[in-house]
Amino acid sequence: MTDRPTDPEPGPERPFGDLLDDCVHCGFCLPTCPTNVLWGQEMDSPRGRIHLMAQMHEEDVLTETAVGHFDNCLGCLACVSSCPSGVAYDALIEHTRHRVETEHRRPLGERALRATVFSLFPYRSRLRALRGPLRAYQASGASSLVRRSGLLERISPALAAMERVAPRLSAPPPPLPELVPAVGERRARVGLLVGCVQGAFFPEVNTATARVLALEGCEVVVPRSQGCCGALSGHSGRIAEAADLAKRMIEVFETRRVERIVVNSAGCGSGMKHFDRTLAEAGAGRAWTNRARALSAKVVDLTEYLVDLGPRAARHPVPLRVAYHDACHLSHGQGVTRQPRELLRRIPGLELAELPDREVCCGSAGVYNLFRPEAAEELGESKARGAASTGARLLVSGNPGCSLQIASAMERAGSPVAVTHTAQLLDASLRGLGPDPLLGRGGGSGARRL
Amino acid sequence: MATTARRTPDDLVRTPAALAALVPRLRRICGEDGVLTDLSQRRTYESDGLTRHRSTPGVVAMPTTTAQVRDVISLCAEHGVPYVPRGAGTGLSAGALPHAEGVLLVTSRMRRILEIDPENECAVVEPGVANLDITRAAEPYGYHYAPDPSSQQVCSVGGNVAENSGGAHCLKYGFTAGHVRGLEIVTPSGEVVELGGKAPGAHGYDLLGAFVGSEGTLGVATRVTVSLTRSPQRTVTLLSAFTSLDAGGEAVGAIIAAGVLPSAVEMMDALAVEAAEAAVACDYPAGAEAVLVVELDGPAAEVDAQVRRVTELCAASGSFGTRTASGAEERALIWKGRKSAFAAVGRISPAYIVQDGVVPRTALAEMLGRIASLSAESGIRVANVFHAGDGNLHPLVLFDDAEPGAAERAEEVSGAILDLCIEHGGSITGEHGVGVDKACKMPRMYDDTSLETFDLFRRAFDPEGIANPDKLLPTPRLCGERPEVRTGVHPLVASGDAEQF
Known part of the structure; x- marks a missing residue:
């Protein structure tokens, strides 16, 4: 399914010490590691962090310093792509973060911030409840006042980051029905992950995804009862929470008789493809890990699925120069880089531009921009310079967090760009809407202009 | 990590008192965040790319300017404290092995490209710049930086200067020494000295030539002026498969004898191909005992003629298939297989030693036969990757570090290979340097x-x-x-x- 060569053996069965030993210290991971790019010091490179993990593992100590360097890791997994020795850094950092969360007591302020974030993000309903106040805030004009004053920045850079990347909200599209019928002859029956952040803040991406799938002949099952997939918690070392969420997700989709589960958010897809590892790490029994593995096998990114399925619906022109940004958890986490580009190139009139340093993370990285706002901002600015150099008018990616991160940096740099999700661009082409709605002109279902 | 761990006794120690006294002054020079004293942080610097030599540095300094390097070294000189320069830490001879009672001087924060000067066909860079980043910066002008070690995306120019690094394309373009025009160095007494400059060819003693390859023993390069090479009109990469290493070796001899000068001639044996295939899915021909990668570059007409000639010569030497790639993507995949080979061996063996030796090209076939018998006698597997064009061998000696005595046996085999190199009129290192290891x-x-x-x-x-x-x-x-x-x-x-x- 992916272009990635075979891994020696998948993660959970091999002990942590073995996985550490796979590293031969060649340093090939250094140039694409965002924190190495920023700071140029060994402990903030994957090779150095693996060394710190080995210290933790062999001597059973977890120092404050080491935790700081583990926390600095964005979890972008660029090192997994660049490693010739097949080191499973994803499994390594997940286990390490689990240990940090279990054994390490953080300072009060950090603990409070983490508690707030994780009481909010995995819950679509709580996130949705935020929409009202956020819209009112944006509409009131207080937003630009707050930004100009730099007040928020002084109180908490994390809150300031949250404020900056918060999406401009318009009225949400009507909720998706539980079953979207295929257009024309049915080719497949697939499930759709709604996601917590995606579902609350970017419902139009889900609508576009369902529409594209239906237009390509898929019957789309959208279970109302689905919650958060737990990826955000899992990637942050909150394994028990992640495992609970994963179990609920498995139960929801197991009964729906779907051939595949289509995911349009990179972080969720990368987490769901490793449900078995998460459950094993949490100590769930063999029965659960088996159920998890069966479900994970069905999980597929939208672009991966569409390329496999092959196009049936007619593509209409979208004459536009577009830059595609690889979301880390799609390119590095799932090895999906070819498929989205292939889909975009098939759109008549569309000109595809590549970003320089495409392997390097934009700094969004799930909730990283809330916990390490300065580093995230610096990476965002560097990515924004790259995006501006392409001359593209629209930035597209498979993860809304990335798009917002880059767009907000470009806006600050005085070169604003429109952003959209791959699904929305495909939707516009399949429905013959042209580029206007994508550029925020003439309303419609397209992207917002930041 | 997978190579043998020989933990030195001075590991896990505190910064020695004499050195600790210098820390406040080091901080004044390099800034608060430019000096590392925390043990867990220092330990991440305990080795470079060759992990069987380890030593925790007394203190790590990360200067960002020539002046800071000068001040750190002057301080060391004043107090008789040893220092070890380190770039990206990818060296394979433990040339950057830290000193437990000394300063590790890391150039990883000196990574600005100061100037690309296409008119004078040169670039001026700081020592921490990655080799490949020079090429990336020069490409828009139609130039590249020719020396290309396999770790080129990571390894630093300063490290390349220290080791006189080579690479696959050195057959035609030569080693680092041939591409450095000028250096700004800080001598071990703390003096800033200019050697050479943008204009090539200075009279008198060739101090520039002496400095390149001196492995940090004569000073630290703080600014490097390198020649840029015009990118060829056409580049074609051939991948030819053979049923024996001998046949592959014969083809190499035939190509050179025919007066063709490829930019690179690389050979890999079946074991090395297996590893590369597992790591990067490079799509090399199945069933080959030896694979030859030949790259030809230059004016289009000349390259086309040479491609035909090389294809014929390979066939005459017993190749069962030659494929040519001229598209950038396909060529990149062929090279990815070759350049990942070292680290990729981690996929087929828990541990290994990368050896580096040279024999006259004409002795290649015999040398490979001797390595094969060494391997058979000892029961230690040896994968071969080499720059066949210039006789530079990189045998990879594979072993299981969990098996008692295996590491020692592997080291014996690895050492015996070097003895064979000398016996055949060659040398103990082609491009990885001497360092501590040799x-x-x-x-x-x-x-x-x-x-x-x-x-x-x-x-x-x-x-x-x-x-x-x-x-x-x-x-x-x-x-x-x-x-x-x-x-x-x-x-x-x-x-x-x-x-x-």
Whole structure:
């Protein structure tokens, strides 16, 4: 399914010490590691962090310093792509973060911030409840006042980051029905992950995804009862929470008789493809890990699925120069880089531009921009310079967090760009809407202009 | 990590008191965040790319400017504290092995490209710039930086200068030494000195030539002026498969004898191909005992003619298939297989030693036969990857570090391969350098007089012996020889064969 060569053996069965030993210290991971790019010091490179993990593992100590360097890791997994020795850094950092969360007591302020974030993000309903106040805030004009004053920045850079990347909200599209019928002859029956952040803040991406799938002949099952997939918690070392969420997700989709589960958010897809590892790490029994593995096998990114399925619906022109940004958890986490580009190139009139340093993370990285706002901002600015150099008018990616991160940096740099999700661009082409709605002109279902 | 761990006893120690006293001054020079004293942080620097030599540095300094490098080294000189320069830490001879009682001077924060000067076909860069980043910056002008070690996306230019690094394309373009026009260095006494410049060719002693490859023993390069090479009109990469290493070797000989000068001729054996395939899915031909990668570049008409000629020569030598790639993506995949080979071996073996030796090209076939018998006798698998065009071998000696005694047996085989290189009129290193790893093997190549002359030369730059001590030249401390107490005039000076300056 992916272009990635075979891994020696998948993660959970091999002990942590073995996985550490796979590293031969060649340093090939250094140039694409965002924190190495920023700071140029060994402990903030994957090779150095693996060394710190080995210290933790062999001597059973977890120092404050080491935790700081583990926390600095964005979890972008660029090192997994660049490693010739097949080191499973994803499994390594997940286990390490689990240990940090279990054994390490953080300072009060950090603990409070983490508690707030994780009481909010995995819950679509709580996130949705935020929409009202956020819209009112944006509409009131207080937003630009707050930004100009730099007040928020002084109180908490994390809150300031949250404020900056918060999406401009318009009225949400009507909720998706539980079953979207295929257009024309049915080719497949697939499930759709709604996601917590995606579902609350970017419902139009889900609508576009369902529409594209239906237009390509898929019957789309959208279970109302689905919650958060737990990826955000899992990637942050909150394994028990992640495992609970994963179990609920498995139960929801197991009964729906779907051939595949289509995911349009990179972080969720990368987490769901490793449900078995998460459950094993949490100590769930063999029965659960088996159920998890069966479900994970069905999980597929939208672009991966569409390329496999092959196009049936007619593509209409979208004459536009577009830059595609690889979301880390799609390119590095799932090895999906070819498929989205292939889909975009098939759109008549569309000109595809590549970003320089495409392997390097934009700094969004799930909730990283809330916990390490300065580093995230610096990476965002560097990515924004790259995006501006392409001359593209629209930035597209498979993860809304990335798009917002880059767009907000470009806006600050005085070169604003429109952003959209791959699904929305495909939707516009399949429905013959042209580029206007994508550029925020003439309303419609397209992207917002930041 | 997978290579053998030989944890030195000075590991897990505190920064020695004498060194600790210098820390506040180091912080004033490099800034608060430019100095590392925390043990867990220092330990991440304990080795470079060769992990079987480890030592925790006393303190790590990360300067960002020439002035900071000068001040750090002056401080070291003032207090007789040793220092070890380190770039990206990808070296394979433990040339950047830290000193437990010294300063590790890391150039990883000096990574600005100061100038790309296409008119003069050169670039001026800081030492921490990655080799490949010069090419990336020069590409828009139609130029590239020719030396291309396999770790080119990571390894630093400063490290390349120290090791006189090579790479696949050195067959046609030569080693780093041929591409450095000028250097700004800080000497071991803390002086900033300019060697050479943008204009090539200075008269007198070739100090630039002496500095390149000196492995940090003569000073630290803080600014490097390198030549840029015009990118060829056409580049074609051929991948040819053979049923034996002999046949592959014969093809290499035939190509060179025919007067064709490829930019690269690389050979990999079946084991190395298996590893590369597992790592990067490079799509090399199945069933080959040897794979030859030949790259031809130059004016289009010439390259086309050479491609035909090389294809014929390979076929005549028994190739069962030659494929050509001229598209950038397909060529990149062929090279990815070759350049990932070292680290990729981690996929097929828990541990391994990367050896580096040279034999005259004509001795290649015999040498490979001898390596094969060594491997058969010892039961230790050896994968072969080499720059066949210039006889530079990189045998990968595979072993399981969990098996008692396996590491020692592997080291024996690895050492025996070097002996074979010398026996065949070759050398103990082609491009990885001597470092700590091979310093004790230098006497196998050089007689006492030569080594003493080297030592005199070194001391002319570094009389106190603080610049990357115990590297490059054998020392009693390192090699367990009887310590030589030198008093009075050096015998070579007395005999008039050398001059003290």
